[in-house]
Amino acid sequence: MFRNQYDTDVTTWSPAGRLHQVEYAMEAVKQGSAAIGLRSKTHVVLATVNKASSELSAHQKKLFKIDNHIGIAMAGLTADGRVLSRYMRSECINHHFVFESPLPVGRLVVQVADKAQVCTQRSWKRPYGVGLLVAGLDETGPHLYQNCPSGNYSEYQAFAIGSRSQAAKTYLERKFETFMECTKEELIRHALFAVKESLQEEELSSGNCGVAVVGIDEPFVVLDPKTLQSYIESLETGKEEQQTMEETGTDDRQSLQVQHEGTGSRGISVGAGDDSPTDMET
Amino acid sequence: MFSSAVSTTSAPNTRTSQPIVTGTTVLGIKYADGVMLAADTLASYGSLARYNDVRRIQKVGSSTLIGASGEISDFQSVLDILEGMTREDINLDDGYTRTPAEIHGYLRSVMYQRRNKGNPLWNQLLVAGYREKPFLGYVDLIGTAYEENFIATGFGAYLAIPIIRDRWRADLSEGEARALVEDCLRVMYYRDCRASNRIQIAKATGAGVSISEPYVISSDWETANFDIRHSTRGSDGSSW
Numbered sequence: 065m066f067r068n069q070y071d072t073d074v075t076t077w078s079p080a081g082r083l084h085q086v087e088y089a090m091e092a093v094k095q096g097s098a099a100i101g102l103r104s105k106t107h108v109v110l111a112t113v114n115k116a117s118s119e120l121s122a123h124q125k126k127l128f129k130i131d132n133h134i135g136i137a138m139a140g141l142t143a144d145g146r147v148l149s150r151y152m153r154s155e156c157i158n159h160h161f162v163f164e165s166p167l168p169v170g171r172l173v174v175q176v177a178d179k180a181q182v183c184t185q186r187s188w189k190r191p192y193g194v195g196l197l198v199a200g201l202d203e204t205g206p207h208l209y210q211n212c213p214s215g216n217y218s219e220y221q222a223f224a225i226g227s228r229s230q231a232a233k234t235y236l237e238r239k240f241e242t243f244m245e246c247t248k249e250e251l252i253r254h255a256l257f258a259v260k261e262s263l264q265e266e267e268l269s270s271g272n273c274g275v276a277v278v279g280i281d282e283p284f285v286v287l288d289p290k291t292l293q294s295y296i297e298s299l300e301t302g303k304e305e306q307q308t309m310e311e312t313g314t315d316d317r318q319s320l321q322v323q324h325e326g327t328g329s330r331g332i333s334v335g336a337g338d339d340s341p342t343d344m345e346t
Numbered sequence: 347m348f349s350s351a352v353s354t355t356s357a358p359n360t361r362t363s364q365p366i367v368t369g370t371t372v373l374g375i376k377y378a379d380g381v382m383l384a385a386d387t388l389a390s391y392g393s394l395a396r397y398n399d400v401r402r403i404q405k406v407g408s409s410t411l412i413g414a415s416g417e418i419s420d421f422q423s424v425l426d427i428l429e430g431m432t433r434e435d436i437n438l439d440d441g442y443t444r445t446p447a448e449i450h451g452y453l454r455s456v457m458y459q460r461r462n463k464g465n466p467l468w469n470q471l472l473v474a475g476y477r478e479k480p481f482l483g484y485v486d487l488i489g490t491a492y493e494e495n496f497i498a499t500g501f502g503a504y505l506a507i508p509i510i511r512d513r514w515r516a517d518l519s520e521g522e523a524r525a526l527v528e529d530c531l532r533v534m535y536y537r538d539c540r541a542s543n544r545i546q547i548a549k550a551t552g553a554g555v556s557i558s559e560p561y562v563i564s565s566d567w568e569t570a571n572f573d574i575r576h577s578t579r580g581s582d583g584s585s586w
Contacts, residue, residue, distance in 0.1 A: 161455065162451060162452055162455045163444070163448040163451045163452055164447060164448065164450070164451030164454075165445065165447060165448050165451065168440075168442050170440050170442070171438065171440065171442065174438070174440075202442075204441075
């Protein structure tokens with residue numbers, strides 16, 4: 065009832081102590097198509113659901129390289145996201161020029177958060193309508209952060225934002241304890257499974273999703289459609305190496321594998337012994 | 347300027363055009379455990395040996411050393427700038443501290459920018475430190491910057507470098523490095539009119555950063571080289 069009276073201005077508090085304009089901005093993030101991030105001891109993977117506005121158009125770009133050691137995935141108003149990525153790239157380059165070293169991810173994330181906060185405290189501005197998942201590497205290892213229109217930021221082991229991100233989050237919550245020890249390929253497969261959860265009815269293909277990776281001694285790179293397609297195929301078709309990996313996996317994996325063989329439709333599952341494909345089928 | 351009776355005063359030139367109170371050579375060498383810096387503790391006022399206990403080597407952060415030659419007041423300015431940078435890091439409170447290489451890069455940017463504005467910080471600086479591996483870099487008043495295994499500023503570039511070239515190895519022990527650097531500073535004391543025999547030696551290693559208290563090095567002025575009573579005309583190769 066009171067919402068509509070106090071939500072015209074970002075600089076107006078509601079009696080309940082809320083800034084409705086900021087919350088509406090976060091709503092814009094929730095409406096955007098999903099973005100997912102997860103990390104291991106050596107890599108961070110970002111994945112996005114790519115929506116094309118019509119069959120005739122190309123899909124929107126949601127994965128951006130910021131520097132060799134940092135990249136982002138966005139959900140929400142991608143135009144706002146482009147502006148933020150231009151700012152982030154500029155900060156990284158300036159840091160390189162002055163200090164001759166890469167900008168630590170944590171510091172960049174705080175700078176973006178402070179920039180977003182300014183927009184929540186000026187009557188002539190509006191909050192950014194985009195949520196960012198920032199994947200980056202620094203001397204303490206790989207990191208995954210989320211930046212919010214509210215100016216908040218937090219670090220995550222794995223996270224998902226955007227529409228139907230809850231499905232992806234549920235998958236990630238189930239699996240995240242195994243992520244630290246994953247190889248790059250396993251991590252990418254987990255990311256693709258999470259994207260699959262968000263897509264629900266649609267078939268996963270290199271046309272409707274995107275994946276990017278950054279790792280120790282591996283600069284940030286957005287996977288090209290061919291590589292992406294082969295990862296997607298490796299989710300569906302069985303591979304000898306996957307089965308061997310399964311069998312030499314941890315106890316966790318073995319117990320999941322047993323479960324999987326019990327339901328037994330597709331003989332071999334892939335990716336750290338999870339049984340998602342089977343779930344999807346039944 | 348004008349020949350009229352009333353003279354108009356113009357604003358003074360506030361850009362540094364010459365150094366006034368100066369320090370001479372700073373030496374830096376990498377050795378087995380890390381990096382060593384050495385310098386005397388004299389600040390000259392032209393030809394006057396004015397201030398005898400000037401600490402021309404200072405600590406920055408927890409793993410870096412800076413040694414300065416040139417205008418001492420500009421060195422103090424540089425230390426203020428670096429203090430500001432260190433303070434920003436502390437306030438960000440994210441556990442990240444600047445590496446010696448980053449401090450070197452930062453100083454390079456500052457020095458070059460000042461040079462472009464026509465108002466240089468009149469120094470030649472050595473940045474030394476140890477973070478996983480030893481670092482030794484040089485920055486000067488015109489923004490020149492480079493890294494090397496051993497560097498000398500000022501007169502040391504002419505007097506000390508040849509001595510170091512002869513004796514330097516990457517695996518010098520601390521004792522050998524100290525001896526080398528002391529020998530160089532002794533030669534500086536003999537031959538550089540703006541040098542003194544009161545020196546400091548500092549080192550940056552995996553165990554941290556430390557600067558010794560100043561001490562006086564020995565010298566021998568009785569040798570034939572310096573005493574006209576024992577003329578050695580020609581014997582050391584010189585004619586006077």
